[in-house]
Amino acid sequence: MKGNKDFIDNMNPFFKIIMLTIITIIGSTDFLPFVSGTLIISGLVIAHLFSSLSYKEVLYSVRAFIIMSVGFMNIILLTRLLSNQDLELLRILGLGFRIILISIYSTIFVKTTDPTEFVMALIKYFKVPAKFGYSFLTAYRFLPTFKDEMEIIKHAHQVRGIEESRNPLIQVWNSKRYIIPMLATAVRKGIRISVAMETRAFGKYETRTYYRSLSLNKQEAIGSLLYLLYIAAIITVFSINGLTNFTLIYG
Amino acid sequence: MLRIKDLSLAFPEQGKVFNNISFNVRKNTITLLSGNSGVGKSSLLMCIARVIPNIIEGEIKGEIIYKNANIADKGIDSISGSIGYMFQDPDSQLCSFTVEDEIAFGLENLNIDPNQMDDIIDRALDLTGIRHLRMRNLNQLSGGEKQKVALSSILALDPEFIIMDEPTANLDPKSTREIVDLIRKLRDEMGKTILIVEHKVKEIMDIVDDVIEIYEDGALNIEKDEFFKSYLVKSKLPVKSKKSLEENPVIKVENLSFSYDKDREILKDINFSLYEGEMVAIIGPNGAGKSTLTKLLIGLMEPCKGRILIKNKDISEMSPKDIGKSLGLIFQNPEHQFIKMTVEKEMALGLELGGASQEEVSNKVDYYLNLFNLSSQKNMNPFALSQGQKRRLSTASMMINGQPILILDEPTYGQDRENLQELLNLLYDINNRGVSILMITHDMDLVENSCDRYIYLEGGQVKHCGIVDDNFKDNLEREIMAYEGE
Numbered sequence: 001m002k003g004n005k006d007f008i009d010n011m012n013p014f015f016k017i018i019m020l021t022i023i024t025i026i027g028s029t030d031f032l033p034f035v036s037g038t039l040i041i042s043g044l045v046i047a048h049l050f051s052s053l054s055y056k057e058v059l060y061s062v063r064a065f066i067i068m069s070v071g072f073m074n075i076i077l078l079t080r081l082l083s084n085q086d087l088e089l090l091r092i093l094g095l096g097f098r099i100i101l102i103s104i105y106s107t108i109f110v111k112t113t114d115p116t117e118f119v120m121a122l123i124k125y126f127k128v129p130a131k132f133g134y135s136f137l138t139a140y141r142f143l144p145t146f147k148d149e150m151e152i153i154k155h156a157h158q159v160r161g162i163e164e165s166r167n168p169l170i171q172v173w174n175s176k177r178y179i180i181p182m183l184a185t186a187v188r189k190g191i192r193i194s195v196a197m198e199t200r201a202f203g204k205y206e207t208r209t210y211y212r213s214l215s216l217n218k219q220e221a222i223g224s225l226l227y228l229l230y231i232a233a234i235i236t237v238f239s240i241n242g243l244t245n246f247t248l249i250y251g
Numbered sequence: 252m253l254r255i256k257d258l259s260l261a262f263p264e265q266g267k268v269f270n271n272i273s274f275n276v277r278k279n280t281i282t283l284l285s286g287n288s289g290v291g292k293s294s295l296l297m298c299i300a301r302v303i304p305n306i307i308e309g310e311i312k313g314e315i316i317y318k319n320a321n322i323a324d325k326g327i328d329s330i331s332g333s334i335g336y337m338f339q340d341p342d343s344q345l346c347s348f349t350v351e352d353e354i355a356f357g358l359e360n361l362n363i364d365p366n367q368m369d370d371i372i373d374r375a376l377d378l379t380g381i382r383h384l385r386m387r388n389l390n391q392l393s394g395g396e397k398q399k400v401a402l403s404s405i406l407a408l409d410p411e412f413i414i415m416d417e418p419t420a421n422l423d424p425k426s427t428r429e430i431v432d433l434i435r436k437l438r439d440e441m442g443k444t445i446l447i448v449e450h451k452v453k454e455i456m457d458i459v460d461d462v463i464e465i466y467e468d469g470a471l472n473i474e475k476d477e478f479f480k481s482y483l484v485k486s487k488l489p490v491k492s493k494k495s496l497e498e499n500p501v502i503k504v505e506n507l508s509f510s511y512d513k514d515r516e517i518l519k520d521i522n523f524s525l526y527e528g529e530m531v532a533i534i535g536p537n538g539a540g541k542s543t544l545t546k547l548l549i550g551l552m553e554p555c556k557g558r559i560l561i562k563n564k565d566i567s568e569m570s571p572k573d574i575g576k577s578l579g580l581i582f583q584n585p586e587h588q589f590i591k592m593t594v595e596k597e598m599a600l601g602l603e604l605g606g607a608s609q610e611e612v613s614n615k616v617d618y619y620l621n622l623f624n625l626s627s628q629k630n631m632n633p634f635a636l637s638q639g640q641k642r643r644l645s646t647a648s649m650m651i652n653g654q655p656i657l658i659l660d661e662p663t664y665g666q667d668r669e670n671l672q673e674l675l676n677l678l679y680d681i682n683n684r685g686v687s688i689l690m691i692t693h694d695m696d697l698v699e700n701s702c703d704r705y706i707y708l709e710g711g712q713v714k715h716c717g718i719v720d721d722n723f724k725d726n727l728e729r730e731i732m733a734y735e736g737e
Contacts, residue, residue, distance in 0.1 A: 138346045155551045156588035158571035161604035192343035195302045200357035201331040211355035211368045
C-alpha cells in the first residue's frame with residue numbers, strides 16, 4: 001500500500017468535491033447511526049491507507065466536533081431520561097454520528113486538497129467565475145493573518161486594561177470592539193490585493209490559461225467509482241435490513 | 252516614455268489631493284518622485300497605474316500620456332501587463348500560495364501558453380536571483396524574499412515601465428541593498444523605465460537619474476545632487492546623547508527559547524537586559540526571530556524555556572492588565588490598540604480604567620494632547636488620523652499611566668522621516684524623564700542616533716550586542732561578516 005500513500009492528496013479535487021457532496025447528503029438525510037458509523041470507519045481506513053494522513057491526525061483535527069456531538073448526545077439522552085420520554089437511542093446516536101461523519105470527510109478534503117487546485121476545479125468543472133474563485137483563494141490565504149491579527153488586537157486591548165469576560169455570550173457581544181480594527185485592515189488588504197491582481201491583468205480577457213494542468217485521471221475515476229459503489233452497496237444492504245430511514249420499494 | 256500634463260486629483264470625501272501636476276519620465280531611467288508627507292505621491296502612482304479611478308474612487312483631470320497615448324480616460328486593463336506596479340507591503344500583493352503559482356498568475360491572465368510558462372518563470376526568478384525558491388510556499392518566505400517574488404511576478408509579464416511605491420519600506424538593510432541593486436539592473440541590463448517613491452533616499456541616491464518633487468499645486472523637475480544634499484540634511488534624525496547605565500535591570504531575559512513545532516526552534520537561549528533609563532534596540536534581518544521575541548516580551552505568547560522578568564517579576568505570572576501597568580507597548584500597527592471613537596476618549600481610557608478622578612483625567616489628557624501635538628485632533632476618530640498622528644496617539648495613550656518601561660515594535664513602520672523626527676523627539680523627552688525604552692527595529696539610522704546599546708539577533712540567537720557609538724555600523728558589519736564566514 002506504500003505506493004498509494006498520496007493517492008487522495010494527488011487526486012483531482014473534482015472527485016473529492018463529488019464524494020464530499022454525496023457524504024453530506026447522506027449525513028443530512030439518514031437519521032440512523034448504521035450507515036454513518038460504517039462510513040466513518042471506512043473514511044478513516046481509506047484516509048490512512050491512501051493519503052498522507054494518519055488515523056490520529058484526522059481524529060485530532062475533528063476532536064472539537066467529536067466532543068460536541070458526544071456532548072449533544074448526552075444532553076439529549078439526559079433530558080429525555082429526566083422527562084420520562086422514549087430514549088430513542090438510535091436516533092440520538094445517529095445525530096452525533098452524522099456530525100462526526102461530515103466533519104471527518106470535510107477534514108480529509110481540506111487537508112489533502114491544494115487550495116489552488118480546488119479553485120481551479122471549481123472554475124473548470126463547476127463553471128464558477130474566475131473572479132469568485134480567486135476571491136475565495138485570496139481570502140483563504142489571509143485567514144491565518146487575520147487570526148494572528150485578532151489575537152494581537154485582543155492582547156493590545158487587554159494590556160490597556162480592558163478585561164475579557166469569562167461568559168462566552170458576553171465575549172461574543174464584546175467582540176464588536178475588535179471588528180473596527182479588523183475591518184480597517186481587511187478593507188485595506190482587500191484593496192491592495194485587488195490592485196496587485198488587476199495590474200497583473202486579472203480580468204483583462206474573458207479567458208485565461210492555467211499553468212497547472214488539471215485532468216480527470218482514469219485511475220482516480222475508477223477509485224472514486226469503486227468507493228461510490230461501496231457506499232451504494234452499504235446503503236442498499238442496510239436499507240434492506242431496515243437500518244436506514246430510506247425505504248426500498250420492491251416490485 | 253510618460254508625460255503627465257496638468258493632472259489633478261480629488262477624492263469624494265477628502266476633496267482635492269493635488270492640482271496641475273506636469274512632468275516627464277524619460278525612457279530607460281530611474282525617476283524618484285519626492286514631496287512632503289501627505290502630498291499625494293502614492294495617489295499619483297495609483298493614477299498612472301489606473302488604480303484610481305478603477306479600483307479606488309477619485310476624480311481625475313488632465314492627461315497621462317503613456318507611449319504617445321492618453322490613458323487618463325482608459326481602464327486598468329488598457330495598461331495592465333504593460334505597466335508594472337509594486338508596493339511596500341509584500342504580503343498584500345501576493346495572491347496565491349506558492350512562488351511558481353504567483354509568477355504564473357499574470358501569465359495565465361494574459362492567456363500565455365502553459366507550455367511556455369516554465370521557461371518564463373525560470374527567467375523571471377533568475378532575474379531576481381531566487382530560482383531556488385521556486386517550489387517554496389509563500390508563507391515560509393522572509394519579507395525580502397516576498398518582495399523579490401512580487402518583483403519577479405511583475406517582470407514575468409515583461410512590462411516596459413515599472414512603478415514602485417516604497418518597495419524597501421519593510422525590509423532590513425541587506426534586503427534593501429539587494430532590491431536597490433535589482434532596480435539598477437532593471438534599468439541597466441533590461442532597459443526598463445522606473446518611477447519610484449522611496450523614503451530610504453540614502454540607499455537609492457546612487458541609482459537615481461531624475462528627481463521630481465511634487466507639491467499640492469504643481470511639480471518640479473529638480474537638480475538631483477542639490478536635492479539629495481538638502482534632503483539628507485533635512486531628514487537627519489535628532490541625536491540623543493549616549494548613556495551607559497548598566498545598574499538596575501528593568502527587563503531581564505534569561506535563557507529564553509521558543510519554537511512553534513519540535514523541528515524548528517525560532518529563538519535559542521536568548522539572554523539580555525534593559526537597564527533603567529536606557530534606550531536599547533533589538534536589531535536583526537527579516538526572519539531573525541524579532542517578531543517572535545516581541546510577542547514573548549509583551550506576554551502574547553509563553554516561552555518554551557527560560558523566563559522574562561519585568562522589574563524582577565516573571566511575566567508568565569502577570570495578567571495582561573498587570574503587564575500593561577508595568578509596560579507601555581507600542582504595537583507595529585497603531586490601529587490595533589485603538590478602542591474609543593475619539594482621540595480624547597482614547598487617551599482618557601487608561602486613566603479611567605485605573606480609577607483616576609474626573610479632574611485628574613481631564614488635566615492629564617489635556618497635558619498629553621498638548622505634549623503629543625494632538626490637541627486640534629481631539630474630537631477626531633483615531634482611525635481617521637494620519638499615519639504620524641496615529642503613531643503619536645498610540646504612544647501617548649500607552650504612556651499616559653506613567654509606565655516606567657516602553658516597548659516599541661518597529662516604530663518606523665508606515666512613518667516618513669518628518670513623522671519619525673517628531674516621534675523621536677517625544678521619545679527623548681520621555682526617556683529624559685526616566686522611562687526605559689526598548690525598540691525592535693531594522694532602521695540602522697534610528698539605532699545610531701537614538702540608542703545607547705543594541706542587541707543583534709540572527710537565526711534566533713543573540714549574535715552580538717554592544718554600545719552604539721560612532722563606529723557602531725562598522726563594528727556590526729564586521730561581526731555579521733565574521734558570523735556569515737563561520
